[in-house]
Amino acid sequence: MTQTPTAPEQLNGVNVAALLGARQALENAPEAAEFTWKATSEWKDGAHTRMEMNGFFGLGEEHKRSKTFTIDSDHPEVFAATDVAPTPVEIVLSGLAGCLMAGIASVAENRGIKLRSVKASLEGDMNLYGILGVDSNVRNGFRSVRVSYDIDADASDEDIAALVAQSQKRSAVFDIITNPTNVFVTVD
Amino acid sequence: MRDIPTLIIGAGQAGLAMSHCLSQRSIEHVLLERGQVANSWRTERWDSLRLLTPNWQSRLPGFTYTGDQPDGFRTMPQTIEFLSGYAQKIDAPVETQTTVLSVEQLPSGYLVKTDRGDWTCRSVLIASGACNIGNIPSCAADLPASVTSLSPLTYRNPDQLPDGNVLVVGASATGVQLASELQRSGRQVTLATGEHVRVPRTYRGRDIKWWMDQTGIMDMTLAEVDDINRARHVPSLQLIGSPTQETISLNSLQALGVQIAGRVMGVMGAEVQFSGSLPNVCSLADLKMNRLLKQIDEWIETQAPEGITEPAYRLRETLVPREPILRLNLQQAGIETVIWATGFKPDYSWLNVPVITPRGELRHKGGVVDAPGMYVLGLPFLRRRKSSLIDGVGDDARDLADHLSHYLKGTLAAAA
Numbered sequence: 001m002t003q004t005p006t007a008p009e010q011l012n013g014v015n016v017a018a019l020l021g022a023r024q025a026l027e028n029a030p031e032a033a034e035f036t037w038k039a040t041s042e043w044k045d046g047a048h049t050r051m052e053m054n055g056f057f058g059l060g061e062e063h064k065r066s067k068t069f070t071i072d073s074d075h076p077e078v079f080a081a082t083d084v085a086p087t088p089v090e091i092v093l094s095g096l097a098g099c100l101m102a103g104i105a106s107v108a109e110n111r112g113i114k115l116r117s118v119k120a121s122l123e124g125d126m127n128l129y130g131i132l133g134v135d136s137n138v139r140n141g142f143r144s145v146r147v148s149y150d151i152d153a154d155a156s157d158e159d160i161a162a163l164v165a166q167s168q169k170r171s172a173v174f175d176i177i178t179n180p181t182n183v184f185v186t187v188d
Numbered sequence: 189m190r191d192i193p194t195l196i197i198g199a200g201q202a203g204l205a206m207s208h209c210l211s212q213r214s215i216e217h218v219l220l221e222r223g224q225v226a227n228s229w230r231t232e233r234w235d236s237l238r239l240l241t242p243n244w245q246s247r248l249p250g251f252t253y254t255g256d257q258p259d260g261f262r263t264m265p266q267t268i269e270f271l272s273g274y275a276q277k278i279d280a281p282v283e284t285q286t287t288v289l290s291v292e293q294l295p296s297g298y299l300v301k302t303d304r305g306d307w308t309c310r311s312v313l314i315a316s317g318a319c320n321i322g323n324i325p326s327c328a329a330d331l332p333a334s335v336t337s338l339s340p341l342t343y344r345n346p347d348q349l350p351d352g353n354v355l356v357v358g359a360s361a362t363g364v365q366l367a368s369e370l371q372r373s374g375r376q377v378t379l380a381t382g383e384h385v386r387v388p389r390t391y392r393g394r395d396i397k398w399w400m401d402q403t404g405i406m407d408m409t410l411a412e413v414d415d416i417n418r419a420r421h422v423p424s425l426q427l428i429g430s431p432t433q434e435t436i437s438l439n440s441l442q443a444l445g446v447q448i449a450g451r452v453m454g455v456m457g458a459e460v461q462f463s464g465s466l467p468n469v470c471s472l473a474d475l476k477m478n479r480l481l482k483q484i485d486e487w488i489e490t491q492a493p494e495g496i497t498e499p500a501y502r503l504r505e506t507l508v509p510r511e512p513i514l515r516l517n518l519q520q521a522g523i524e525t526v527i528w529a530t531g532f533k534p535d536y537s538w539l540n541v542p543v544i545t546p547r548g549e550l551r552h553k554g555g556v557v558d559a560p561g562m563y564v565l566g567l568p569f570l571r572r573r574k575s576s577l578i579d580g581v582g583d584d585a586r587d588l589a590d591h592l593s594h595y596l597k598g599t600l601a602a603a604a
Contacts, residue, residue, distance in 0.1 A: 144511060162475045168468040169383075178464030179453045 014109035032059045046082055047075040093122045093145070096173045100147065103167030113159060116152040123148075145177060192218055193596055195300055195309040197291075199225045199282045201248065201271060201578045202566030202585070203315035208249045208278040209589035215596065219280055219315075220302055222287040226271035228317055232341045233264050236369060238429030240361060241397050241579060246270065249582040251277055259395065261429025271578075288316075292540045297561060311561035311592055314539070314550070318567045318576055319532035325357075328528055330455035335518055336525045340366065343527060346373035352524030353377070355460065355516070357452050359384045361424035363529030364436050368428070370527075371444045378516060378523070379441060380462060382451035385425050386473040386506070389435040391481060392488070392498040396427070403487045405480075406574040410554060413569075420569045423531070438470065438506050449513050458519045462512070470506035478502060534567070555588045561595055563588050 010016075026033040035058035041051045054068040073088045075081030086094070097120050108115050124142040129135040151160050168174045194210060196203045199221035210217045224230060244258035251274045262270060275282060289301045297310040322339030331337050336350055340362045346369060356367045359381040371377040387396045400406050413419045428436040438448050450463035485500045516523070536544055543551045543559050551558040554571045564570070565588060566581055574580025594600045 158475065158478060161471070162479075165468055165472045165475055168465070169472060174465070174468075178450070180461050 011114040012105045012109045014106045016109045048082055048084055049073050093124055096177060097122050099171045099173035100167050103171050104163055107163050107166045113153050113155045119150040121148045189306050191308045192216055194311045195220060195307055196313045196315055197288050198315035200228060200317060202581045204274050204280055205249050205581045205585035206313050206565055207280040209585045213589055213593045215593060219282040220286045220288055221282050221284050224284055225275045225282060226268045229264055229267045234343050235345045238263050239267055240427045240429050241577060242395050245397055245579040247579050248274055249585060288538055290538050290540050311595060314564040315566055318534050320535035321533050322528055323531040323533045324528040325530060327455045331526060332458050338527045340529050346370055350524040353522045355523050355526045356529055358529035361427055364426045365428050366527055366529060367441055367446050368436060371446045378447045378449055380449050380452045381466060383469050384473050385423050386437055386477045387425050388503055389433050392496055399484045403484060408573045410571060442507060458517050460516045462514050464514060466512045467508045470508050474505050555584055556591055563592060
């Protein structure tokens with residue numbers, strides 16, 4: 001990608017011009033906007049599993065990442081597991097955190113807001129009666145999720161609130177968590 | 189077969205405004221109207237509806253409100269009377285009870301077939317409205333057969349509904365008004381709420397519409413917005429036209445007992461699923477409202493208009509239930525009716541000219557359709573923020589009448 005000589009200095013390290021350019025390009029090429037994200041997983045032992053991610057489909061073709069990324073998951077000791085990695089539900093929370101954070105940085109860049117520090121704490125409430133099958137009225141997943149921000153930026157409280165709201169409006173993981181999704185599972 | 193320079197399809201505010209502008213330019217034309225003047229206002233509105241704009245805000249080309257209640261809100265009979273009065277005043281050549289069946293392109297203009305004979309014309313204005321069909325999500329088809337599913341276009345009053353409780357989907361102008369009316373009729377209403385635009389009816393002693401008019405917000409043009417597509421799809425303001433200048437909001441509705449939930453995401457059997465994004469859409473709406481009020485405050489500061497004595501203030505933020513519902517079993521909740529207040533779209537099924545986008549919208553630039561001599565009026569943000577309002581269509585009609593006049597004279601290039 002060639003750097004345009006007039007590209008404004010980035011406040012938060014987000015190339016907004018490239019993102020806006022991509023949006024414009026994709027509006028005229030709807031099929032290029034169809035992406036498929038991929039991950040593989042392999043059972044290790046007990047609850048311990050390793051996930052690998054290296055490649056996705058988009059812009060009409062397959063893409064490789066710069067390397068194969070791995071995430072391990074496990075369960076904590078109170079679940080009689082080996083606790084060598086975070087639990088999948090913690091990975092879900094961290095996925096939400098990462099997605100919202102990328103959104104905050106992008107929106108701030110676009111709005112000319114310099115971020116000095118952004119920290120988030122996430123909590124998800126779950127009643128184990130669901131996954132343990134004690135009460136069929138209790139869902140397995142989170143009953144509710146809370147995200148709490150601590151943001152230091154060159155902006156008013158209202159502008160920071162708007163930044164946080166807009167990042168949710170445009171977040172993939174926020175949508176994945178707040179809205180239903182069809183899931184199809186097969187055995188090959 | 190009759191021939192005429194210009195045909196106008198539809199005799200609502202847009203068609204009538206254009207008729208006046210064409211008459212002023214001595215351009216012969218006829219309006220084709222499927223019913224009577226102001227047909228949609230006569231046949232596609234609920235009984236208690238009043239306009240959301242005050243009486244004074246109806247400045248049409250060559251006609252305006254002259255009564256003694258400039259701050260009141262017209263009922264539907266008053267709206268019909270007002271527009272009929274306009275048609276009479278400007279002597280609009282309306283062919284009533286004439287439904288356009290198709291429009292086809294000819295080498296030198298258009299062939300317009302109606303159920304009362306065919307026409308040829310060199311230019312045609314589409315003024316058939318932006319709200320012909322309910323924009324109902326596909327999941328509506330998944331509702332149990334025992335549930336009555338209604339579009340606001342066919343809703344009239346609470347008596348028309350089964351006795352049971354009601355789910356109103358959509359919390360823009362229509363949804364909040366119907367939720368209020370139905371909750372007051374003794375039913376438990378659940379209101380599904382996606383992104384919405386919250387405003388107070390009055391602020392610092394004046395109607396919100398007066399502020400938006402005075403501050404120039406309504407006059408904003410296409411050139412002044414970043415994203416035309418977004419501007420054209422902004423949901424309608426949460427407003428009600430009432431004699432008491434009542435403010436309607438998710439807070440006022442909850443005070444009446446309405447239960448609010450997130451946007452409807454799907455229907456599975458008897459169960460409706462709602463998005464968990466309710467806190468954020470409420471937060472977005474509160475922030476947007478406060479930006480508008482701040483803009484008004486700043487305008488007051490610099491313009492110092494007379495008679496504004498109330499200081500600046502902010503409304504209470506939207507109260508979101510501690511745990512908004514994510515699922516609702518219609519049977520268990522006693523819900524017998526679902527009303528889809530999820531917006532409207534225009535009907536161009538009769539338009540056999542390739543000017544329609546895959547989204548079903550007309551391909552046009554500021555009302556100049558992408559076919560020679562074809563124009564459209566009365567769509568949201570056609571040329572200005574006020575384009576879809578009775579008060580706003582006039583400026584667009586003048587602009588497009590100039591364009592159309594040059595088109596007929598063959599002097600478009602010179603004018604541009």
